[in-house]
Amino acid sequence: EVQLVESGGGLVQPGESLRLSCAASGFTFSDYSMNWVRQAPGKGLEWISYILSTGTIIYYADSVEGRFTISRDNAKNSLYLQMNSLRGDDTAVYYCVRVRGSGLNYYYTDVWGKGTTVTVSS
Amino acid sequence: QSVLTQPPSVSAAPGQKVTISCSGSSSNIGNNYVSWYQQFPGTAPKLLIYENNKRPSDIPDRFSGSKPGTSATLAITGLQTGDEADYYCGTWDSSLSGYVFGSGTKVTVL
Numbered sequence: 001e002v003q004l005v006e007s008g009g010g011l012v013q014p015g016e017s018l019r020l021s022c023a024a025s026g027f028t029f030s031d032y033s034m035n036w037v038r039q040a041p042g043k044g045l046e047w048i049s050y051i052l053s054t055g056t057i058i059y060y061a062d063s064v065e066g067r068f069t070i071s072r073d074n075a076k077n078s079l080y081l082q083m084n085s086l087r088g089d090d091t092a093v094y095y096c097v098r099v100r101g102s103g104l105n106y107y108y109t110d111v112w113g114k115g116t117t118v119t120v121s122s
Numbered sequence: 123q124s125v126l127t128q129p130p131s132v133s134a135a136p137g138q139k140v141t142i143s144c145s146g147s148s149s150n151i152g153n154n155y156v157s158w159y160q161q162f163p164g165t166a167p168k169l170l171i172y173e174n175n176k177r178p179s180d181i182p183d184r185f186s187g188s189k190p191g192t193s194a195t196l197a198i199t200g201l202q203t204g205d206e207a208d209y210y211c212g213t214w215d216s217s218l219s220g221y222v223f224g225s226g227t228k229v230t231v232l
Contacts, residue, residue, distance in 0.1 A: 035221065044124065045159070045167065045210050047221040059219050095166055101155070106173060107214040107221060108157035112166035 002026035002111050004096045009116030016086055020116060022079040022096030030074035033099040035109060036081050038092035049081065050099065086120045093117050125150060126211055126224035133230040138201050142227045144194040144211035150222055154214045156194040158187055161208045171196060203231045
């Protein structure tokens, strides 16, 4: 079964850091680009970062550029999101998502994890 | 403020048809393929439509997509109570170098 399982969420204070992990199984992780997508309470979906299958191309949303770092370890079938200088508006459910499509203009996402909750509050 | 604009809500009676619009620009919808996602409260989104009008094998043909120009449309025919959910469009934005989601539309079955 194709599966993505996020972990690492929790309650942190503003300015602190957190590292999210995503364990992939049921498919050849190294063949796929991956995303992080978040959803604030009661709000819509927000794409925050993309990483190519090889890890050589990375994109970030402006809202997290310079504070968040996406990475992957294909040997461990794992995706990561290092989040620094966290703010209240980073409070959200964070989803690990598999990317499909033969190029960026064909881009879509077909497998989503259940999400991990990050709460930033003093 | 989402780059892609959707109506906040649409509604119809069981068995009827609803359409959800997703308005963008040449940097996103106009030159890239659109996908659609369904999300029930408290759960992760699920892929409904990809590459404008293709359905994954487990999605019924009551769901269909189209993309005329810089807008996209999701149509749901034979509306069922189980279709009550939030629906999001999404596509790559070449100017932003990022993926963008629509603002989301809540479908209500009357």
